[in-house]
C-alpha cells in the first residue's frame with residue numbers, strides 16, 4: 053500500500069508537469085483556436101537551452117533565459133505562422149503546428165544528436181518522509197509549483213480585464229474587436245508569449261525527471277494533448293486534474309503491471325472512451341463548415357500518365373544506377389502511404405495521424421506469415437493488407453463521435469498505443485532483431501530489393517500506378533462524392549440520407565487498405581523487418597511526417613503524393629542532397645518547406661500548379677477537355693411523389709433546463725404548405741431540427757404511419773423527410789451538378805462502394821434532380837461551383853438539392869432570408885409549385901410573415917416553444933395572441949402581402 057501511495061506521489065509530480073504543458077495548450081487554443089502540436093517541442097528546446105545556460109550562469113538566470121527562449125519561440129510562431137493562417141481551416145492550422153514541431157526537432161537533432169542529456173534539478177532533491185513514505189522534495193515542489201501556476205492561470209483568465217476579454221472572445225477576432233479596448237493582435241501576441249513561457253518553464257521542470265532527447269517532444273504529445281482535451285482545451289482545473297491523473301496512472305502501471313506499453317496505453321484509452329461519451333454523431337448547429345484544402349477532379353490524364361510511366365519503367369530497368377533506382381522505390385512506397393492520406397484526410401476530411409501504424413499492421417502480419425509460417429510473399433502480403441480492415445475500422449470508430457483536432461489526437465494516440473503494446477513487444481515483433489523475411493519472390497522471380505533492386509522498384513511502380521488509378525476513380529465515384537459531402541458538411545450530408553458514420557468508416561477502411569499495401573512494400577524492402585523501436589520502420593510519429601509530406605504535395609491530389617516525396621528521407625531529393633548535407637538538415641528543410649507551403653499555398657503544390665499544368669497538357673493536345681453537362685431542350689416533366697403525411701405529436705425539448713419546444717403538434721400533408729411563424733428564439737429552427745433528427749426531443753414523429761422518432765437524421769431523410777438549412781450548408785467543393793447527384797445518390801446500394809475504386813460509374817442526374825434543376829431555374833448553372841452562384845441562386849440550390857432526394861415532406865428553414873422583394877415573390881411561386889406540381893408537403897418557417905401568410909394553406913404560430921395559434925392565414929392574421937406576440941399591430945401591411953397571397957391562384961391558373 054505504501055508503494056502504491058509513493059508511486060502515486062511520484063506520478064502526480066510528473067503528471068502535474070504534463071498538466072502544466074496542457075495548460076499552455078489551452079492558453080493558445082482560447083485565443084486562436086489552434087491546438088499546438090509543437091508545444092512539447094518548445095518545452096524541450098527551452099530545456100536544452102537551460103542545460104546550456106547553467107554551464108555559464110547561475111540557475112535562476114538560466115531559468116529566466118530559458119523562459120525567454122520559450123517566449124521567443126511563441127512570439128515567432130504567432131508572427132510567422134499563426135497570424136498569416138488566422139483565417140485558415142483547422143486542418144491547415146493543425147498541420148502548421150506539426151511543421152513547427154518538425155522544424156524544432158530537426159534543429160535539436162542537428163545541435164545535440166540522439167544521445168540523451170542529463171539535466172540537474174534546480175529544485176532540492178533531498179528525500180522527504182511523508183509519514184512512512186519517502187518522496188523526493190523536488191517532486192513535491194514540482195507538484196506544488198504546477199498547482200500554483202494552474203491557479204494563477206485560472207485567476208488571470210477569469211479575473212483580469214485582459215483574461216476576461218480573451219475568454220469572452222474565445223478565438224473570434226470579430227468578438228475581440230467588438231470588445232473594444234484591447235486589440236485582437238495584442239491579445240494573440242500576449243497569449244502566445246504566455247504559452248511559450250509556460251512551455252519553457254514546464255520543460256525545465258520536466259528535464260531532470262527524465263533525460264533529454266530531441267524525440268522526447270514526440271512522446272509527450274499524446275499525454276499533453278490528452279490532458280488538454282480532458283479540459284476541453286479551456287478548463288484549467290480539469291486539465292490540471294487530467295494531467296495529474298495521467299501521471300499517477302502511468303506511474304502505477306509502470307510499477308505494478310508487467311505488460312510493456314500498458315502505461316502509455318491505458319490512460320489514453322480511458323480518454324478515448326470519455327471523448328466518445330462526450331462527442332456527438334453530428335456537429336451542432338452553428339459549428340461553421342470550414343473551407344478545406346482544394347481537392348482534385350479525379351480525372352485521369354491517360355496519355356501523360358502512360359508516357360511518364362513508360363519513361364520511368366525504362367529508367368528503372370536500364371537508365372538509372374542502382375542507388376537511384378532504390379531512391380525512386382523509397383519515394384514511391386512513401387507515395388503509396390500518402391495515397392491513404394489523400395483518401396481519409398483529403399477526400400473525407402478526417403485528420404487521421406495513424407497512416408504508418410496501419411501500414412505497420414500489414415507489415416507485421418505479412419512478415420510473421422513469411423518468417424514463421426513460410427508463406428510466399430504475395431499471399432502473405434495480401435493477408436497483411438486484409439488484416440488492416442478490422443484495424444482501420446477500429447481506428448475509424450472515434451471519428452463517428454469526434455472530429456477535427458480531437459480526432460487527430462485520438463488517432464495519434466491509438467497509433468502510439470499500437471506501437472507501445474504490439475510493435476515494441478519483443479514476443480510479437482522479435483524486438484530489435486526483427487523478423488527475417490529473406491528474399492521475396494513473385495511468380496517465381498526473385499524480387500528482393502538487395503539482389504534485384506530493379507525488379508523490386510518496378511513492382512513498386514506498378515502497385516503505385518494501380519493504387520493511384522483506384523484513388524482517382526474513387527474521387528469520381530458515388531462513394532467519393534459522399535466522402536466529399538461529409539467532409540464539407542456533415543449536417544447537410546445527413547439531411548440528404550448519407551450515413552455519415554458509414555462514410556467515415558468506409559474512408560478509414562479504404563485508407564487502411566492502401567496504407568497496408570505501402571506497409572508491406574516498405575517492410576519487404578529489407579530482408580529483416582524491424583518493427584520495434586529504436587529503428588522501427590513504422591514509428592507512430594512517422595504519421596506526423598506523412599501528413600506533412602501530404603500537405604506539401606496537396607492533401608486532395610493524387611499527384612500531390614509524388615510531389616510530397618521531395619521531403620521523404622531516402623527518396624530522390626534526399627539522395628541528391630546527401631552530396632551536400634546530412635539527414636538532420638534534410639529534416640529541417642522538410643519542416644521549413646511544410647511551413648512555407650501551408651502559408652503560401654494551403655492546398656499544396658499540386659493545387660498551385662494544376663492550372664498551368666492543365667494548360668500545358670491542353671496545348672500539347674495530350675488530353676481532351678471534359679464535356680460540360682448540357683440539359684436537353686425539352687421540358688423535364690415532374691413526376692409527382694406519392695402523397696405523404698407527417699404527424700408530429702407532443703414534441704418537446706429542453707436545453708439546460710430551458711424549454712425550447714413545449715408539446716408542439718402539427719400535421720403536414722402532401723400537396724399543401726404549412727407555415728410556421730414566431731419571433732426570434734421562438735423555437736422554429738429547433739422544431740425543424742427535431743423533426744428531421746438533428747436533436748433529441750420527446751414526443752412522436754411519424755411519416756405515413758411509420759414511427760421515425762428514434763431514427764437518425766439520415767434514415768428519416770431516406771424515409772422521405774427533406775430539409776433545407778437557414779445557413780444553406782451547400783457542398784462548396786462540389787459543382788451544382790454534383791450537389792444534385794450526391795443528393796439523389798444517397799440511397800445507392802452499399803456494394804457499389806465496394807467497387808468504387810475499380811468501377812466508379814458515371815455521374816448521372818436522376819429525373820428528380822433534373823426536374824429540380826429545371827423547376828428552380830438552375831439548369832443553366834449546372835456546371836458552376838456554388839461559390840460562383842449569386843446569393844439567390846445559392847438559396848435555390850439548397851432547395852433543389854433537397855428536392856433531388858425526392859422527399860415526400862420538405863421542411864424549409866428560412867428560405868427567403870436575405871432575398872430581395874422580386875426574389876421572394878419568385879420563391880413564393882416556387883414553393884406553391886413544389887407543393888402542387890410535385891405533390892410534396894411543405895413546412896416553411898420564415899421571418900417574412902407576409903410571405904408565409906401568402907404561400908401557406910395553414911399557419912402555426914409559436915412563441916417560447918408553445919403553439920399560440922393554428923389556423924388559416926386569415927385566422928392567424930387576426931389572431932390576438934399572434935398579434936400580441938409577433939406582429940405587434942393588428943394590421944399587417946396588406947399592400948405587400950397582396951403579391952404573395954396571389955401565388956396560390958397564379959400557380960393554379
Ligand SMILES: Nc1ncnc2c1ncn2[C@@H]1O[C@H](COP(=O)(O)OP(=O)(O)OP(=O)(O)O)[C@@H](O)[C@H]1O
Nearest residue numbers: 336707708712730731732733734735736737738739
Ligand atoms: N443546442 C442548443 N443548446 C442550447 N440552446 C439552444 C440550442 N438550440 C437552440 N437553443 C435555444 O433555443 C431557443 C430557440 O432557438 P431557435 O433557433 O429554434 O429559434 P428560432 O425561432 O429559429 O429563432 P430565429 O428566428 O432567430 O432563428 C433559443 O433561445 C436558442 O438559444
